[in-house]
Amino acid sequence: MSALILTTYDWVPEGPRGLVRDLRVRWALEEAGLPYRVESTSFHDRGPEHFAAQPFGQVPWLTDGDITIFESGAILLHLAEKSPALMPQDPRDRTEVLGWVIAALNSVDLPAQPWALFRFMGFPRESPEAGFVEAFLKARLERMEAVLAGREQLVGDRFTVADLLMADVLRQVDRFDGLTEYPACHAYVARATARPAFVKAYRDQMAHFAAADAA
Amino acid sequence: MSALILTTYDWVPEGPRGLVRDLRVRWALEEAGLPYRVESTSFHDRGPEHFAAQPFGQVPWLTDGDITIFESGAILLHLAEKSPALMPQDPRDRTEVLGWVIAALNSVDLPAQPWALFRFMGFPRESPEAGFVEAFLKARLERMEAVLAGREQLVGDRFTVADLLMADVLRQVDRFDGLTEYPACHAYVARATARPAFVKAYRDQMAHFAAADAA
Numbered sequence: 001m002s003a004l005i006l007t008t009y010d011w012v013p014e015g016p017r018g019l020v021r022d023l024r025v026r027w028a029l030e031e032a033g034l035p036y037r038v039e040s041t042s043f044h045d046r047g048p049e050h051f052a053a054q055p056f057g058q059v060p061w062l063t064d065g066d067i068t069i070f071e072s073g074a075i076l077l078h079l080a081e082k083s084p085a086l087m088p089q090d091p092r093d094r095t096e097v098l099g100w101v102i103a104a105l106n107s108v109d110l111p112a113q114p115w116a117l118f119r120f121m122g123f124p125r126e127s128p129e130a131g132f133v134e135a136f137l138k139a140r141l142e143r144m145e146a147v148l149a150g151r152e153q154l155v156g157d158r159f160t161v162a163d164l165l166m167a168d169v170l171r172q173v174d175r176f177d178g179l180t181e182y183p184a185c186h187a188y189v190a191r192a193t194a195r196p197a198f199v200k201a202y203r204d205q206m207a208h209f210a211a212a213d214a215a
Numbered sequence: 216m217s218a219l220i221l222t223t224y225d226w227v228p229e230g231p232r233g234l235v236r237d238l239r240v241r242w243a244l245e246e247a248g249l250p251y252r253v254e255s256t257s258f259h260d261r262g263p264e265h266f267a268a269q270p271f272g273q274v275p276w277l278t279d280g281d282i283t284i285f286e287s288g289a290i291l292l293h294l295a296e297k298s299p300a301l302m303p304q305d306p307r308d309r310t311e312v313l314g315w316v317i318a319a320l321n322s323v324d325l326p327a328q329p330w331a332l333f334r335f336m337g338f339p340r341e342s343p344e345a346g347f348v349e350a351f352l353k354a355r356l357e358r359m360e361a362v363l364a365g366r367e368q369l370v371g372d373r374f375t376v377a378d379l380l381m382a383d384v385l386r387q388v389d390r391f392d393g394l395t396e397y398p399a400c401h402a403y404v405a406r407a408t409a410r411p412a413f414v415k416a417y418r419d420q421m422a423h424f425a426a427a428d429a430a
Contacts, residue, residue: 051358051361055318055358055359055362056318056322056354056355056358057358058322066307067306067307067310069310069313069314070314070318071314071317071318071321071322073317073320073321074310074313074314074316074317074318077313077317078310078313091282092281092282095282095284095289095293098284098289098292098293099284099285099286099289101289102286102288102289102292102320103270103271103285103286103289105288105317105320105321106286106288106320106321106324106325107271107273107286109321109325110321110324110325110328110329111329113325114325114326114329114348114351117347117351118344118347121343121347123343123344123347127342127344128336128338129333129338129342129344129345129348130344132332132333132336132338133329133344136329136332139271140271143266143270143271143272146266146270147270
């Protein structure tokens with residue numbers, strides 16, 4: 001088996017470090033114990049080769065033999081097919097995992113990312129627009145709280161790629177203290193990010209960008 | 216084969232008609248020629264059975280034998296596995312389709328839906344928050360325009376579930392005249408929505424909600 005190659009930026013500013021989406025792919029690779037190496041693409045100069053691999057000029061992408069995969073959510077689903085550590089075998093469980101993966105990307109990240117970006121930009125929290133985004137996010141978090149109050153994982157009694165992604169999406173909300181009213185969501189993120197595979201992935205991303213500072 | 220059952224609301228207000236997400240599932244079922252029937256769940260009373268099938272209390276969900284699938288994006292991926300009309304057989308093409316499906320849900324819908332909701336809410340377009348969301352969306356549309364200026368479909372030379380979903384996501388932008396500066400995106404949506412399967416799906420959704428008005 002040829003090694004998987006994960007490509008991320010050579011450098012990013014301080015702000016997004018720890019949130020760049022190669023992290024969730026590193027995390028999945030570590031959970032699965034799949035061999036991989038990390039390569040860099042220029043943050044400042046995004047040329048035709050970058051756009052050929054990632055149509056939006058973003059990161060990450062994964063190279064698996066002669067296949068290149070973009071979108072971190074798609075990469076996670078691709079990796080999940082390679083490892084029982086990420087995906088159960090039972091067909092009903094597999095369908096449920098797929099549902100929660102898409103829920104993380106579309107139902108939860110969709111309000112969570114604008115909410116976090118508004119905080120990052122320092123927009124006033126009282127504006128009608130900020131209030132709208134906050135209410136949108138809260139509607140989702142209330143439902144996630146109800147789900148997670150009753151169980152430790154989203155599907156069955158084990159950690160899956162659905163938990164990895166949902167926890168990573170909720171982590172960006174937690175970073176701006178958006179889970180204080182949602183103790184089950186907060187505890188869920190805390191449990192997920194205490195896993196050795198996350199700790200290694202986080203440390204590796206921080207070291208990757210710090211090395212670029214030193215270079 | 217037992218018929219697939221698509222569940223949507225019994226009624227919705229005028230505003231979202233034509234955009235409720237059972238439409239993209241109807242569309243996929245029509246493209247694939249899969250037998251299905253539509254059932255209703257109460258828009259006004261969302262009880263435990265609704266939340267058991269759809270954890271966010273939304274629609275649609277699909278019942279396939281003893282499996283229930285929520286999230287329209289997950290339903291589309293599930294259906295794509297049942298029909299070559301939606302998903303190519305070549306492994307590289309399949310991976311590319313998966314990438315574009317996730318791109319539609321997370322890279323494009325993520326700014327498109329807040330942008331469309333801000334328009335729907337009538338928020339002023341000059342606020343810093345609206346400007347931020349608009350710039351976020353434009354960054355994605357510029358890249359989609361570059362991609363679609365060069366080809367008619369996202370993957371290979373044929374329509375796939377990736378086009379169905381991307382066109383449906385861009386359609387909500389078009390509805391608020393957000394594609395006027397993006398002629399390739401606009402033409403792409405026009406081509407997709409001229410397909411007989413879309414026309415039938417749209418007409419069927421409108422008739423479903425109109426029947427509730429009359430009842």
